[in-house]
Amino acid sequence: MSDGRINLKLKIWKQSGPNFPGSFADFEVQVSPDASFLEMLDELNNDLESKGLEPVAFESDCREGICGTCGLVINGQPHGPIPKIATCQLHMRNFKDEDTIWVEPFRAKAFPVVKDLIVKRSAFDKIMYAGGFVSVNTGGVPDANAILIPKEKAAESFDAAACIGCGACVAACKNASAMLFVSAKVSQFALLPQGQPERYERVQKMVKVMDDLGFGSCTNTYACEAECPKGISVRNIARMNRDYFVAKVKSANLEVEV
């Protein structure tokens, strides 16, 4: 150790493209404990590039835990060992000198690897297109407070809406199930008056697309909730199940068209 920096061994997944086999590559870094995990990877990449070597491909954007692009599986846990933060909010002080850190991409059939640690998460977008919105007619601006919403409902809906679509729930689930994400998106509307007209259509459509995209089925391990950077509750999954069954029983539609 020199001036408080720690030495780490990294085992990072390298894969040149979607249809290429990947494997782990070994790296050694010396890093400040105050660096974030992504800064550590930046330093590693600067170093690799200065030597004319190919950098490690990873994704990031906001670097403050709100955009959801940065997910990595660190020592078997999406977003690393600290609960309720994204990879970009993880600091190297949570690791010890001489630790070995395994860094892998999110793994799911529905999230194919693009390169190294980057996966394609457009499956989530497709689920959103199926129902993750409220349809409104254009017209005059509605009056404020014309629709009364109880404080608790608004708060609960907001908690669900805090989902950043990072996909850690899928990565954590042993079944690669997207239930936490989809249920958060279903719930944020199901809890508000504005979401009511399409409530039961929405849940059927979003679940259908989720199933078609090859995500697994939930077996209630609750690993998603444990790894979610935003602490989305599995109660949203219960709500979605309830809405789905009600929709199936009540809806007059024989087929769900998305």
Place this chain on the structure above:
Amino acid sequence: MGWLLESLNSSLGKKFIMAVTGICLILFLIIHLINNLTLFLGPEVFNNVVKNLETIKPLVRVVEVILLLIFIFHIFNGIRLWIENRQARPERYAVNGSSKNADVFSRTMVQTGSVIFVFLVVHLQTFWYAFNFGSPLTDLHKYYEFVADSFKSYAYSGFYIAAMIILGVHLNHGFQSAFQTFGWNHKKYFSFIKILGAVYSIIMAVGFGSIPVYFLFFYGGN
């Protein structure tokens, strides 16, 4: 009917079948345990209970067929879910972090379920077969003595006790999981349901397990 099949074949539908069949089996186990615990009331009582069941045989048969269907659906769907869920993650992680984010009960449902299945086959082959199709002791309506005789073997009793512990493990996850699947996860009551499930599982494991323990260690023979 197309919509119904499609609904039951969706990811949520399959879960729904697991939960409905699971709850049916949970209820069945309660009745089965009460019935079995009459063994502790001695040979006359138990043999009479079994004889009384004989008199309502047609009804018993109907229940047995329903139970068989429930088991088939539960097992078929459980294995199907397991296979499909593995396919949803074709490449495994090098480091398995699942012990850090999920309990062992939830991660081993198919394994504990499989042990229960093996147990079920052995169990039916010994008791159900002998009670229904006869054996030297059961032909004389000495059902109690047949049970006592069966549990004389350390290997057989040991297998029973182990299987009942595994059953408890399966139920501990299954109980609350079924409630979650139905959508009955309420902030106020769910922790109670989890505790209720744990208590139920312990009662089942200890209750059923106590029978081989009794015949192995405390029953002197006649």
